[in-house]
Each structure stands twice: as C-alpha cells, then as structure tokens.
Amino acid sequence: MEKRIRVVVGKPGLDGHDRGSKVVARALRDAGMEVIYTGIRQTPEEIVNTVLQEDADILGLSILSGAHMKLCQKIIKLMKEKEINVPIFLGGIIPADDIPELKKMGVNEVFGPGTSFEDIIKRVKEIVLGTAV
C-alpha cells in the first residue's frame, strides 16, 4: 500500500483566524494527504500530544497573533523533551525578519500570505519524503 502522508494542522495561541489553516488543510487533503485538524486555540502541549498520538509525518502551524516566536519555541522544546522528531512548517502573519531566527530554532519552512497551494504541497512532500518532487 502506498504510504499516506499524515499531517497535523494546528492553531496554537489565542487568535481565532482559522480560514488560512482550513484552506491549507483542505489543499493538503486534496493532494492525497491525511490531515488531522485540531482546530483553534490549542495549547502547545495539546499540539505536541496530538503529533505524538497520531504518528504524524509533519506538523503545520498557523499563527496570526504575533506570538509565533514564543509559541514555536515552546512547541519545539516540548517536542525535544518527548523525543519527537517531526518537521514543522509555519504559516500566517510572520515578519520576514523573524524567519531566519525561526529556521534556526527548528522550523523547516515558513509560508507567508500569497503562497500558492502548489508550493506548499510540493515543499511538504519534499520535507516528508526527504527528496525533491
């Protein structure tokens, strides 16, 4: 059986703007992936626990509140504590200046507003499969 990519899409923090995470989840679904959608206002603990229980191949985060540095830091720290080695992509309103720091922290990719679905799908597959597609 062909392996299905399992993606957890989560929205940590307090902003409720979930159109972005919904349409990205939808696009990944239509690209043949199994998307576990957690909904809004998740704590970092809840998201990390979901990644662990669902044996996710990749974690997608959507943050529009401006708290992306703190939230990513916390999620990555929790993942390290639980020995979870799962790549992360991030979308939302992320200032360009923060991207190098986020990548250093361990975020694999950051997708800003206007990124095409094709790009997101391609990069997610590349990251999970470890090869160019």
Add this chain to the structure above:
Amino acid sequence: MSWEQQYNLISDDFFKGRIYALAKMITLVENNPDSAWKIIETLKKNTLRDAPTVGFTGSPGAGKSTLVSAYVSMMAAKNQKIGVIAVDPSSPFTMGAFLGDRIRMRDISESENVYIRSVASRGSVGGLCDAIYDIVDVMKAFGFDKIIIETVGAGQSEIEIVYVADTVLLVMSPDSGDEIQMFKAGIMEIADGYVVNKIDLPQANAFSVKLRNTLALENDVKSKRKVFEVSASKNIGVEELEKWIDEFYSDMSSSGEIFKRHERRLKRRVRSNLMRVMDDIISSQEVGKNSLREFKSLIVKKYIQEEACDD
C-alpha cells in the same frame, strides 16, 4: 525498511507502554496489510486481556465524537485506560482525508489515561477501514481496559461496526426522520442501544417517544433494546449509559452471546482479508481471451499460489 525491521525497532518500547511506539505500531499495521497478521500473531502472544470494544455509529453531526468524549472522560476519571479509534472518510478521488474528530475530544485529549487515534477509511465502504481489526488488536496488546471505536458518519448500510465491536450504540440526532426511517433495515438493526443525543433540543422528547413506540412494534430482541436520552455536550444521561454498557457486556459474557459475536467477527475478518487480496489479484490481471469460467479459475489459481508463498 522492511516491516520486520520496523517492528523490532519499536516492540520493546511498545511493551514498556510508550505512546510513540503504540502510534508507530498502528501505522505499521495500517500500511502493511499483507504482513499485519504476522505482527498481530506476535503481539497476541503478549496480550494479557481481551479488552471490551464499544462502537459508536450514527449519521454525520449526530454527536458521536462529543458523546465519546463525555463517555471516555467518565472512565478516565476512574483511572481506566482507554484507547479511542476515530474513523473519518478518505476521498475516493484523491485518497486524502480531513480527520476532525479530535476537535470534539479536547476534554480527554490531554488525559494520561486516554489515547486517541484518527484513522482514514482508505477506500473501505462499511464505515470503518480495512485495517480496523488489526488496529483494535494492537490496542488490546498495548493493555487498554476498553477500546472505543467511532465510525465515519454512517448512513443506512454502513454496518461493519457490528462485526468489529462487542457492543454497538447508534447515536441519533432528534431531527433524523420519522418512524418509517426507524423501520428500515440496516443500521437500525445493528444497535444494542440507541442514544437520542441533543435531548435539550425542543423536538427531542417527541423523537424519543416515537423511537420507543416504533421499537415496541419490533421483534422480541429488538423491542427490548434500550433507548438513552442524552445530551453529550451538557453531560446529561452519560453516566447511565456508561453503567449500562458494562452491565450489557457482563450479561453477554454470562449468556455466551459474546462468543457468538467473537465467531462472527473472526469470519468477517477472514472474509475481509480474502476480499482484499482477491481484489488486488483481479484488478492486476488481464482478462485477455479468457471466458468467464477460465478467468475465474485463473484468479483462484493465482490466489492459491499467493497464499502458498505467504506461508
């Protein structure tokens, strides 16, 4: 990596009770249907108890996930270890899936006593997935006290759950039709108990009365089935349901009904296994100039060959 290598990598941690190993073991049986039975046989040698399985089915939006959450949180509070399998449909076009049952289970998702796994149906049409029997066995081997299965939003004929779970509950929304719908064969027949959810809605009591009246006209077995009035989100009636599920299971054990159900399950599981292998053989075989009869015996021959290789 072969499945043996993957299995060896995680099996120690699995039996130590580590969640990551459980999660990976489920993925392993899900993605390797041909070798899953070998994994299951190894796990079964170390399975300490045959945990009861409870199935929740019903139409989309009836409140299955919310009810599972309320029910499971009651058991988790008593320190019981519960495994939840929540199935949602895969796309027949892209094979992708949107698995959203966890959203309704936030009250239990952080509990140390609860493990939730979202599963996609992957082409199965019975309301579950082909790997469901294997996933349940993996969870039993892990040592849960009870295993809860939530089907996809089910229509009238998605009834695979009756083979998989020891006890089946049909969750109904108070706006799901009149008594004509209740008389129809299929999903209305397979439930051991009916849950009228959203009992706080104005039309709910009338619906419940209609259901009871309709069941009263049914045969001896069906007319005795329980109806529960519940509001899963307001936690009304869930305690009574929880108590009844345990009582029903022990009644089945003492009457011998449970063994009948186990036998029915084994037969169905073998059938589903054979059908999957057959399907693969049939779809990969050219018909050519063979007649119907010749083609059939060709398939059977191929099947026997494959089985011989497998052993």
